[in-house]
Amino acid sequence: MGGDYLIAVLSNIGMISFIALSAYLLLVVGEISFGQQAFFAVSAYGSGIATAMWGWPIWLGLLWGALVAGVAALVVAIPTVRLRGLYFSVATLAFAEMVRLILEIFTYQVEIDGELVGPNGSDGFRDIRAIYDSNVSAFEYLLIIYGLLAVVLVGFLILERSRLGAIFRMIGEDPMLTEMQGLNVTAHKILAVVLAGVVAGIGGALYAHLTTYVEPKIFNVMLGVHGLAYGLIGGLGTAFGPLIGVAIDIGLLESIRAISGYRMIVFGGLVAVLLIVRPRGLLDEAAVHWLRVRWRELRRGLRRGWRRAEG
Amino acid sequence: MLRVESLSRSFGGVAALEEIDLAVADGEVVGLIGPNGSGKTTLFNVITGVHPVDSGRVLLRGEDITDQAPARIVRRGIARTFQNLRIFRRMSVHENVWVAQHSLPGVGPMTLLSGRSAGERARRAEVDGLLDAVGLADRRDALAGSLPLPDQRRLELARALARSPALLLLDEPAGGMTPAETAEMAALIRDFAVPGRTCIVIEHKLDLISALCQRLCVLNFGRKIADGAPQEVLQQSDVLEAYLGRDAGDA
Amino acid sequence: MVDFIQNCLDGIMLGSSYGLLAIGFTLIFGVMRRLNLSYGPSIMVGAFVGTLVYLEFQANAVAIAAATVVGAVIVGIYVERLCFRAIRRGAAVASMVSSFVIWMQLEEIVTVVFPDRTYFFPPLVSAAPVELGPFFFKLENVVMFACAAVMTVWLHWLLQRTRFGLALRAVSEDPRAALFMGINVGAVMSLAFVIASAFGGVAAYLIVSADGQITPLFGLWATFKGLIAMMLGGMGSIPGAILGGLLLGVVEAQSIWYLGTEYRDLSAYFLLFLFLVFRPGGLMGQLAVEREQAATRRV
Structure with a gap:
């Protein structure tokens, strides 16, 4: 197992984590999305077009990708946010498949240095070479991926301690009761969908520049449903949950060679059993709450001990 | 504080509320009683905007709040509890x-x-x-x-x-409690919740009602059949028949 | 005009297979109020069991069909036990995700047992298309349409005229109340799952034999076509499932003819999206009623 392979696996874990976090945010507000891969796709194409065709710098391309994804999420959110449960889920699925199928026929190419560059329907979009042109090594790019992931994760952790995060959890548990606290459920849900779109978008933009080549069929529903499953495996109590889910699937199982041909058989069975025991994942709200209380007690105990030692 | 004017609401042809009129003055504590399914909780739901009205008006401090979004109604100073307990578990x-x-x-x-x-x-x-x-x-x-x-x-x-809240709506605050717990709850509401605000209390337990309310309003099959001082209302024959008679029969 | 009508006829024939898939879906959803994503993959496994019987014994059509149905039912029971029965009520998301990971599992099992991916599946009938005036019919599609019609009628009878149907409708309306009425809710749910899987098995046999081949991708295809047809028709409604299937078939056939093959799925999803936004209850929808009931129940 060489270093390149390790970097590739870690990069993949990093990028899929964005989709998992994106789906997780919607699970927190009580909605299941089968369509987060659409925002990943929109941003991959958008940022690729910006850097490869318009010659924008990478950082601006990434920002642009996230922005495009956010706008796309807003466009989906407005008509669908009133739908509940399965209706919302299927609407996100329909939207995501529409995006993928439109990308299958979407052609927009310009000639750069005697070569045609740009998305070409189902043949995909080649030569998104911005990171190679600016001599960013695979390892440096890995650091960029994890740096951005850390920023997003810190954002989630701040959110979770804030009133806004509490509002998202309230909506996930009981929208009517949330409304009865004087809160506009619809507006907050739209906000959640847009934020989730932006998070997926960051992942998509990073992905396009890592692989330099994207094609529509990568963004099929399997990508989105995997992202969804990761949150439920790792747990819905904290943003670390989806990351744990990703780590278990890609990090652990992919690296055990003995089960390579049977990975999904083992993984599927394990997860099904896990969901029987813990329907909201390993780190569900109760587990996180328990940990938080223990942590607080520990800190209090330490402080008391410290004072005693001083005095 | 609150005025409800000829309010009607039906579900699939069944009238849950019919031409209800109710006025609650500032600082008043009104008990809302009636058999199960008489429309008490529906009245709370219509006041707080959970269900739209079919006809009639709801006024809070003279302002029309009929059919506004629940969040907006609540922000005007109403808070409520729920009969079947709703908390963020x-x-x-x-x-x-x-x-x-x-x-x-x-x-x-x-x-x-x-x-x-x-x-x-x-x-x-x-x-x-x-x-x-x-x-x-x-x-x-x-x-x-x-x-x-x-x-x-x-x-x-x-x-x-x-x-x-200026107006507090309590939906069976002692539902499912033992007599001792009910007495505690009644004292808590009286000493802590009631002072300085207007309340409407839905309750089946008459000891809680009589400990709190200066006025009783009785619903039966979506209609208001009595409204007045507790002693008078509870002696009305149709109230006894509709409410206590059936309640005794249930038990 | 002839083209348009021929497209409609083709669409109806195609749509009857979607309708068949949607019936099983809607039956499970109606009773469980949860989505079984591994519905398609479990009937795909059934079809591979049929393939196995054909490859090993050169069996005739009846035996292959029976093997397909039995396979689908056995896998259906496995899914029901693992993803639905074992997960407590209220955890609908967990059930759905569980059914998704089982889907992945089933697909991999099939790939391990059948490494060549694409296998020949013996056709039920092999005759030239029937000509009727200016129009053409494929015989296997006519069989499919007839089966869909018979199964719908039978299911309607089962639901409306038998004690089991009554129990099933009671469970679907309010499982708690049904329990208090002495109905064995667990047994009714299991049986509904078995019936749905058997329907799925029949649908799988008809569709796969009409195609003449089977791949593991059939699972994904069946889940999505069945899901779309169910949503178009209105969730939980049996006539809706058939109508939704036919509508989907016709729209697909027309898009292929007038817009081109690459627009086939795009139009289907676009239609679905429009329905969800403007008429979420589907063709036979009762959404308004449901929403009202839900609101009342929750307060």
């Missing part, structure tokens, strides 16, 4: 009361993310004060879903009070 006791402050003035979107400001610390202290008052201080960090039923009712009361 996956949040702690403290958080359950804390979340009620989200839409209060001064807690706008800008303060949403700042956890440690002075204002926020004061509001946290306020929550602890409320929990202390309803006797849940020592359960502060417990998961709300793990509380026994009487404590959950107390928690709902604390959450409603956290919004300092």
Whole structure:
């Protein structure tokens, strides 16, 4: 197992984590999305077009990708946010498949240095070479991926301690009761969908520049449903949950060679059993709450001990 | 404070409320009684905008709030509890009361993310004060879903009070409680919830009603059949027949 | 005009297979109020069991069909036990995700047992298309349409005229109340799952034999076509499932003819999206009623 392979696996874990976090945010507000891969796709194409065709710098391309994804999420959110449960889920699925199928026929190419560059329907979009042109090594790019992931994760952790995060959890548990606290459920849900779109978008933009080549069929529903499953495996109590889910699937199982041909058989069975025991994942709200209380007690105990030692 | 004018609401052809008129003055505590299915909870739901009305009007301090979005109605100073207990079971006791402050003035979107400001610390202290008052201080960090039923009712009361509502709607605050717990709840409401505000209380337990209310209003099959001082209302023959007669038959 | 009508006829024939898939879906959803994503993959496994019987014994059509149905039912029971029965009520998301990971599992099992991916599947009938005036019919599609019609009528009879049907409708309306009425809710749910899987098995046999081949991708295809047809028709409604299937078939056939093959799925999803936004209850929808009931129940 060489270093390149390790970097590739870690990069993949990093990028899929964005989709998992994106789906997780919607699970927190009580909605299941089968369509987060659409925002990943929109941003991959958008940022690729910006850097490869318009010659924008990478950082601006990434920002642009996230922005495009956010706008796309807003466009989906407005008509669908009133739908509940399965209706919302299927609407996100329909939207995501529409995006993928439109990308299958979407052609927009310009000639750069005697070569045609740009998305070409189902043949995909080649030569998104911005990171190679600016001599960013695979390892440096890995650091960029994890740096951005850390920023997003810190954002989630701040959110979770804030009133806004509490509002998202309230909506996930009981929208009517949330409304009865004087809160506009619809507006907050739209906000959640847009934020989730932006998070997926960051992942998509990073992905396009890592692989330099994207094609529509990568963004099929399997990508989105995997992202969804990761949150439920790792747990819905904290943003670390989806990351744990990703780590278990890609990090652990992919690296055990003995089960390579049977990975999904083992993984599927394990997860099904896990969901029987813990329907909201390993780190569900109760587990996180328990940990938080223990942590607080520990800190209090330490402080008391410290004072005693001083005095 | 609140005026309801010839309010009607039906579900699939069944009239849940028919031409209800009700006026509640500032500072009054009105008991709303009637057999199961007589429309008491539906009246709360219509007042708070959960169900749209078919006809009629709801006025709060003279302003028409009919068919407004629930969140807007609630922000005008109404808070309620629920007959079948609604709490955020996956949040702690403290958080359950804390979340009620989200839409209060001064807690706008800008303060949403700042956890440690002075204002926020004061509001946290306020929550602890409320929990202390309803006797849940020592359960502060417990998961709300793990509380026994009487404590959950107390928690709902604390959450409603956290919004300092001018009008408080209590839906069976002692539902499912033993007589001793009911007496405790009645004392808590009387001493802590009622002072300085207007209340409507739905309750089947007459000892709680008589401990709290100056006025009783009786619903039966979606119609108001009596309204007045408790002693008078409870002696009306149709009230006895509709409410107590059937209640005795049920038991 | 002839083209348009021929497209409609083709669409109806195609749509009857979607309708068949949607019936099983809607039956499970109606009773469980949860989505079974591994519905398609479990009937795909059934079809591979049929393939196995054909490859090993050169069996005739009846035996292959029976093997397909039995396979689908056995896998259906496995899914029901693992993803639905074992997960407590209220955890609908967990059930759905569980059914998704089982889907992945089933697909991999099939790939391990059948490494060549694409296998020949013996056709039920092999005759030239029937000509009727200016129009053409494929015989296997006519069989499919007839089966869909017979199964719908039978299911309607089962639901409306038998004690089991009554129990099933009671469970679907309110499982708690049904329990208090002495109905064995668990047994009714299991049986509904078995019936749905058997329907799925029949649908799988008809569709796969009409195609003449089977791949593991059939699972994904069946889940999505069945899901779309169910949503178009209105969730939980049996006539809706058939109508939704036919509508989907016709729209697909027209898009292929007038817009081109690459627009086939795009139009289907676009239609679905429009329905969800403007008429979420589907063709036979009762959404308004449901929403009202839900609101009342929750307060």
